[in-house]
Amino acid sequence: MNAQLLQLLLSLGEVALMVGLCFALFGRAPAPAAHAFDARLALDVPGLRAGRRAVSGDGRSVLVEDARDGAIYLAVACGDGVVTRRLSRTTRVSRDGERLTLGLKDFTLKRAELTLDDASDWEARLKGPAA
Amino acid sequence: MKPFDPVQLATPAFAVLVIAEMVFVRFTGRGRFEVKDTAASLMMGLGSVIVGALFAFLFVGFARLIMPFALFPIGWSWWAVVLCFVADDLRYYWWHRASHRVRWLWADHVNHHSSQHYNLSTALRQPWGGVLALPGLLFLAPLVLLGFPLEMIAFVHGINLVYQFWIHTESIGRFPRAIEAVMNTPSHHRVHHATNARYLDANYAGVFIVWDRMFGTFVAETDEDPPRYGIIGQIASFNPLRIALHGWVSLAGDLIHAKSPREAVLYLFAPPGWSPDGSRETSDSIKARWADVPAE
Numbered sequence: 001m002n003a004q005l006l007q008l009l010l011s012l013g014e015v016a017l018m019v020g021l022c023f024a025l026f027g028r029a030p031a032p033a034a035h036a037f038d039a040r041l042a043l044d045v046p047g048l049r050a051g052r053r054a055v056s057g058d059g060r061s062v063l064v065e066d067a068r069d070g071a072i073y074l075a076v077a078c079g080d081g082v083v084t085r086r087l088s089r090t091t092r093v094s095r096d097g098e099r100l101t102l103g104l105k106d107f108t109l110k111r112a113e114l115t116l117d118d119a120s121d122w123e124a125r126l127k128g129p130a131a
Numbered sequence: 132m133k134p135f136d137p138v139q140l141a142t143p144a145f146a147v148l149v150i151a152e153m154v155f156v157r158f159t160g161r162g163r164f165e166v167k168d169t170a171a172s173l174m175m176g177l178g179s180v181i182v183g184a185l186f187a188f189l190f191v192g193f194a195r196l197i198m199p200f201a202l203f204p205i206g207w208s209w210w211a212v213v214l215c216f217v218a219d220d221l222r223y224y225w226w227h228r229a230s231h232r233v234r235w236l237w238a239d240h241v242n243h244h245s246s247q248h249y250n251l252s253t254a255l256r257q258p259w260g261g262v263l264a265l266p267g268l269l270f271l272a273p274l275v276l277l278g279f280p281l282e283m284i285a286f287v288h289g290i291n292l293v294y295q296f297w298i299h300t301e302s303i304g305r306f307p308r309a310i311e312a313v314m315n316t317p318s319h320h321r322v323h324h325a326t327n328a329r330y331l332d333a334n335y336a337g338v339f340i341v342w343d344r345m346f347g348t349f350v351a352e353t354d355e356d357p358p359r360y361g362i363i364g365q366i367a368s369f370n371p372l373r374i375a376l377h378g379w380v381s382l383a384g385d386l387i388h389a390k391s392p393r394e395a396v397l398y399l400f401a402p403p404g405w406s407p408d409g410s411r412e413t414s415d416s417i418k419a420r421w422a423d424v425p426a427e
Contacts, residue, residue, distance in 0.1 A: 008181075011177050011180075012177070014146055015170070015173045015174060015177060018146065018149055018150060018153075018169070018173060018252075019166060019169060019170045019173065021150060021153060022153055022164055022166050022169045022170075023166045025153050025154065025157040025164070026153075026157065026164050026165065026166060027166075028166065029165045029166065029167065043326075043359070044364075046420060076367060078247075078365070078366075078367045078368075078369075079165045079167050079168055079247075079369065080163075080165050081165075081247040081361075081365065082365075083365045083366070083367040084365075106367070107373060107376070107377045107380045107381065108366040108367045108368035108373050108374075108377050109366075109367035109368070
């Protein structure tokens with residue numbers, strides 16, 4: 001085993017140790033609180049006037065319609081933070097009962113699944129002219 | 132004088148300090164850690180060292196290429212090291228400013244800003260651009276052309292990077308005014324990593340904050356507007372490969388869809404967020420909109 005490979009393995013071990021300690025100290029990240037989704041959207045979409053809103057059954061995704069122009073925004077939990085995206089016509093939308101699957105052209109957020117009581121309404125909305 | 136690599140020497144201390152900060156944050160609540168985010172940052176750091184080692188020859192090769200045109204034959208001496216350190220910090224300021232204002236450079240540097248957390252592990256979240264970030268090499272030229280030895284430049288830059296490690300923390304508040312006036316501190320650098328409109332494109336300094344004060348990019352941290360960290364359009368992944376590539380993939384996508392060579396050039400060199408139809412937001416447009424909103 002050469003020295004560089006040994007150094008790499010030691011570094012990986014060091015990273016694993018620090019990650020393990022981080023987990024021991026802080027545990028698994030709690031899902032963001034419900035208000036965190038709205039707070040993030042308010043920051044990312046200045047002037048947003050929230051119209052219709054739907055929270056996924058697992059509480060980790062939210063769809064919000066902007067009452068100003070009908071644009072639909074997705075807010076997704078990412079660790080203990082929230083990430084938002086504007087959904088557009090390029091979003092692939094499919095539905096299986098209450099499960100709505102969104103395929104995004106986004107390198108770090110390719111897919112989102114939401115379980116919604118009114119999934120068919122949102123499907124129609126996302127495929128509609130405002131999208 | 133035989134040079135050594137300050138970053139390599141400091142790496143064990145980095146690990147100890149990250150652990151110490153975790154424990155401190157756990158018991159005081161002064162800061163935030165998240166396991167996946169920390170893991171991603173640490174892996175980005177490790178990957179960056181590997182990529183850096185693979186492409187170091189480019190930096191050395193470029194420096195050796197322009198060395199014959201050096202103005203002064205500056206040798207190793209204490210004053211030369213001090214001068215080189217200050218000159219390198221000025222070079223760092225301009226490279227860093229360009230890395231936020233030129234999309235090509237931002238595609239690489241964005242990785243360092245991609246965490247929504249701000250702790251010592253964030254300091255290690257470094258890009259993997261390597262050969263793709265070649266224009267950054269140009270910022271090396273003035274020091275080489277002045278005549279500083281390449282080993283001296285590498286040495287002082289290493290010290291610069293080591294200094295910048297400890298300022299990535301929420302656990303330290305503010306220092307006495309005299310220190311905050313001259314040195315880059317955790318408070319100044321929190322501003323740099325923030326996405327709040329008032330803090331965008333500010334505090335590019337490495338070691339001396341005086342460069343920001345001189346060139347008009349200094350913004351002080353205020354208690355009324357605590358920094359929110361990350362980037363405009365937060366990423367939704369903790370996968371180091373996705374983090375490392377997302378800026379490049381986004382840039383490549385825009386270049387592929389560019390309708391003219393002019394558009395392609397502007398996608399490469401205009402500020403991040405530039406688009407032909409103005410449909411996207413740049414930091415300038417975000418700040419202009421923020422300035423237009425009347426204070427409550």
